[in-house]
Amino acid sequence: MLSAILAVLLQVGPNPSAQPITAVPVELDEMRRRQRDQQQEGESVILPQSGKLDSCLERAEADTAAARIEAEAWLAGAVGITRSQALQCRGYAEANLGLWGDAAETFLTARGEDAAATDPKYRARLSAMAANALLTAGNTERALEVLDIAQADATNSGFTALMGEISIDRARALVALGENDQAAEALSAARSALPYSARAWLLSATLARRVGDLATAQSFIETASSLEQRSAEIGLEAGVIAVLSGQDEAARRSWQSVIDLAPQSAEAQTAGNYLRQLDNQ
Structure with a gap:
């Protein structure tokens, strides 16, 4: 028979809202994993290709404070989509510093920059990143609001893979709020969108x-x-x-x-x- 101690331990063990401790912040690690998966599945690359952006993101992992300064300097002279890129890098740096609330607002600001010039899939990704940052910060109710924005962005851009990932994130948020039935519905949607996940x-x-x-x-x-x-x-x-x-x-x-x-x-x-x-x- 299962011991009482073990039964209790297992019941509070691994859960959908838990996040592993990694060398790279979870949301950032997730972002890269999702990009790799989507490219392997034939999805178009949804982050704009930019040598300056790539350089800034790499610096954010090696020297976060310096990357934040670099992003601010870049932002001062940026226009159009390059402002979104500069803001993305600043948000990335803020997340690496553990400033998750700041990172979320920065990603949302990046999403709102020059909508006509910004790839809709990129906008969807930025809003999803903001929601993940809010989840990490423990601001679950606000995260759900932003996930609604992200889901609309992903749906409008036909970004099926991201729609599934957002459903997973919704499940995480709903579990944290004790809404297990709604979380199960969100995971059902995720399995439909991502049957091989x-x-x-x-x-x-x-x-x-x-x-x-x-x-x-x-x-x-x-x-x-x-x-x-x-x-x-x-x-x-x-x-x-x-x-x-x-x-x-x-x-x-x-x-x-x-x-x-x-x-x-x-x-x-x-x-x-x-x-x-x-x-x-």
Whole structure:
């Protein structure tokens, strides 16, 4: 039988609103991941190609304070779309400094600059970045408002991949507000828009598990695993679902696979803790 301690630990474990700690701020890491995925899927590049912008963004990761100064100097003489680019870099630097509220407002200002000259997909991305910054800042209700703007931008520009990502972000916000039913609807929309997104299926599994629908959670996590077979995060959640379903040996295999796959990761540390509790019950 599952120990009371382990049961409580697993119930408050991985969840759709949680964000991993990475060397690069989560929103920025997400932005780059999404760009790579969209280019691989044939989506057009949605950030304008600019040597100056690329240079400023690179500087923002290496020397954030200097990048912020550079962006301000660039902004002083910029017009049209270059103002959006300068503001994007400033927002990027602000996010790296942990100034998430400032970053959100900067991205929104960038979105509003010279709408006639700015690619609609770029505007959609900027509004999505602003929403992510607000989520990171904990301003969830405002984030939902901006996500509505982002979704309209993405819909108007036919940016299907981003529409799915925005649905995932809406789910994160709704979970944080305790609106699980609405979050489930948002994740359903994400799966429809991004049927090959392991992340959409993983978060769907996690939410289903948290509301006690273990059969659905198992189905979702199996799909996530088939799409991304070497994922510590998926392996960790698979073990959680298994142990709550009374499948201790399956849980043990899943958690051990996480340790074998990424022994230095936070997921591996959590998996090790779960295994020790399982062995000591």
